[in-house]
Amino acid sequence: MSSKREIEPSDLREFKRKLMCINGVQAVGESVSEGSFCLKVFFDNERSMRDAVLPELGPVPIVRTLSGSIETQ
């Protein structure tokens, strides 16, 4: 019997919104890291990226990356 838990899209949406409330988080998206599904969190600067305390989402890895602030082009 598998212990894997399916993540509902609505849960994922709410989780992303929760991450967006953390200081310095500019964007949260679904990506691939080392061949596996992950959540990628984009920060505005190195300090916020390093200091952020991120919640966990079960077995889904959360990858931090630096993007800078995002504006219209």
Add this chain to the structure above:
Amino acid sequence: MKFLNRGLLLLTAVALFVFSNTAFGQRGLGRALEAQRAHNPNFFQVEGVVATGVSVDRAGNAVIKVYTENAGTKVPAFANGVAVKKFVAGPITAWDRPVDQMKKPGRGNGGGGDSGGDSGGTNPQTRLARPVAIGASIGTYRPSAANACFAGTLGCRLKGSDGQRYILSNNHVIAEENAGSVGNDLVIQPGTLDNDCVLELEDVIGSLSGFIPIKFNGQANFIDAAVAATTVADTGFASPAEAYGAPSSNTQSAYVGMPVQKFGRTTSLTLGEVDAINVTVNVGYTAGSALFENQIIIIGKRQRGRKLVDATFSEGGDSGSLIVTQGNNNPVGLLFAGNSSVTIANPIDEVLTTLSILNGTVLSVDDGN
């Protein structure tokens, strides 16, 4: 040269600021700063060195970081006993590039399809011959309101099921962040930023026919898009031949790792790769911050030797560009935000579906057939 020097000072200052605000890497800081100052004149005598800074290595030791234009530039391993690390940064240019590189309007050939296209000017920042190639500079002419001096990009030509043709771009490009007046505001090519901030009626190529309002109240947005009615005589269906040509009418959903390309007003043709999908993102507008969901993040790529390295995919003025797959030119997204590291795009299917409902006609990307 003026901009290069400014870039050097800025990068050094930023490196020092970041370092002074971090809690790690205290070992040898003063010594590294002293060595950097002492050796800066020698570093900058080496051709290809564009900046220096003080940083920390993985072990937490202070090091001198030397930024170079290319991998071939040689730097010493140590300076006054402090380790020197090379970082290939590429050339550093000023951020005000769009204005600085503004060209005088020309009368080149648009090469946008429908009327063929021979040699001639295809610089997207100039006034192009009609029908205008997609990826060109556009802006607005608002007869009954104040006009700003700016430019964005003509994404592509859409075809309605009723035969009407439309220009696709962003709300913030041709509808002024919700302030557009449907039926009154006009789309001009080039945008006024590329015409010495002068409005000319002869530059009109379309009339604003609809836009999706952007919400600034914390509610989710899904697209930043607008359409303007146009004709095949005014707007072509293809990018210039030296770009990628015509987009396909068959759209494709983005996936992580998908190779994509775009042709836009500021950075012309660039290549990239989808980095993340279903992205939730806060985007800064003139009117404030707006939350978007289900977006695509793209990172630019360029060849360096045998490797693909990260590069800039878009800059200010590229908003509105259509993003297509490499190879088959299948539309994937509508570019609307980003910075020099990442680009944000609306999924093209969401754009077409929403605008079709708004306009009461089934819209598709016009491939000329």
